[in-house]
Amino acid sequence: DAEITQSPRHKITETGRQVTLACHQTWNHNNMFWYRQDLGHGLRLIHYSYGVQDTNKGEVSDGYSVSRSNTEDLPLTLESAASSQTSVYFCASSASGSPNEQFFGPGTRLTVL
Amino acid sequence: AQSVAQPEDQVNVAEGNPLTVKCTYSVSGNPYLFWYVQYPNRGLQFLLKYITGDNLVKGSYGFEAEFNKSQTSFHLKKPSALVSDSALYFCAVRDRTGGGNKLTFGTGTQLKVEL
Numbered sequence: 001d002a003e004i005t006q007s008p009r010h011k012i013t014e015t016g017r018q019v020t021l022a023c024h025q026t027w028n029h030n031n032m033f034w035y036r037q038d039l040g041h042g043l044r045l046i047h048y049s050y051g052v053q054d055t056n057k058g059e060v061s062d063g064y065s066v067s068r069s070n071t072e073d074l075p076l077t078l079e080s081a082a083s084s085q086t087s088v089y090f091c092a093s094s095a096s097g098s099p100n101e102q103f104f105g106p107g108t109r110l111t112v113l
Numbered sequence: 114a115q116s117v118a119q120p121e122d123q124v125n126v127a128e129g130n131p132l133t134v135k136c137t138y139s140v141s142g143n144p145y146l147f148w149y150v151q152y153p154n155r156g157l158q159f160l161l162k163y164i165t166g167d168n169l170v171k172g173s174y175g176f177e178a179e180f181n182k183s184q185t186s187f188h189l190k191k192p193s194a195l196v197s198d199s200a201l202y203f204c205a206v207r208d209r210t211g212g213g214n215k216l217t218f219g220t221g222t223q224l225k226v227e228l
Contacts, residue, residue: 103159
């Protein structure tokens with residue numbers, strides 16, 4: 001069955017370190033998204049991509065970057081981790097075209113000390 | 114800019130009673146609307162969506178939602194709640210005119226169903 005996976009599921013890092021969170025989907029979806037979930041804020045969009053070599057900033061993109069070299073993967077990089085980036089991160093994907101629902105990965109819990 | 118409001122942080126209901134989780138939205142033009150559910154330590158799962166047509170949309174696990182254009186609302190409902198429905202529920206909106214598939218989510222409503 002098609003799926004979307006994230007790794008690692010849990011990560012503890014130190015302030016200032018570079019961190020990369022992986023997202024891999026086997027749906028063959030063109031659209032991929034990264035969100036962060038924080039209490040009181042719901043889900044906020046960090047970056048998104050509508051296809052290979054396409055990336056766009058979301059509402060909370062500062063301090064994050066993504067690259068899309070193939071259809072299946074959209075890794076999220078924290079260039080220099082900050083304590084404010086402690087959060088749960090979700091990757092999602094959806095098919096192109098009409099308003100198709102997004103499929104979510106299981107999440108990565110990131111703690112920045 | 115599009116936005117979603119979920120006015121209740123938590124909703125408590127007894128098992129067997131009907132439940133309603135409220136959602137109001139703001140977009141330019143007509144919206145696409147979605148409901149998702151999140152169980153503890155899991156990703157979000159799609160429940161249902163409104164695109165066009167019938168204002169009452171039926172989804173997974175016996176849930177339904179009513180689109181009300183005049184009140185800009187899309188409340189989630191279920192006739193008879195189960196303890197297993199206890200979870201975090203998110204409403205989301207997509208602007209038809211903006212293109213792409215970006216969703217804006219509400220802050221979530223914690224549903225607690227008690228025996």
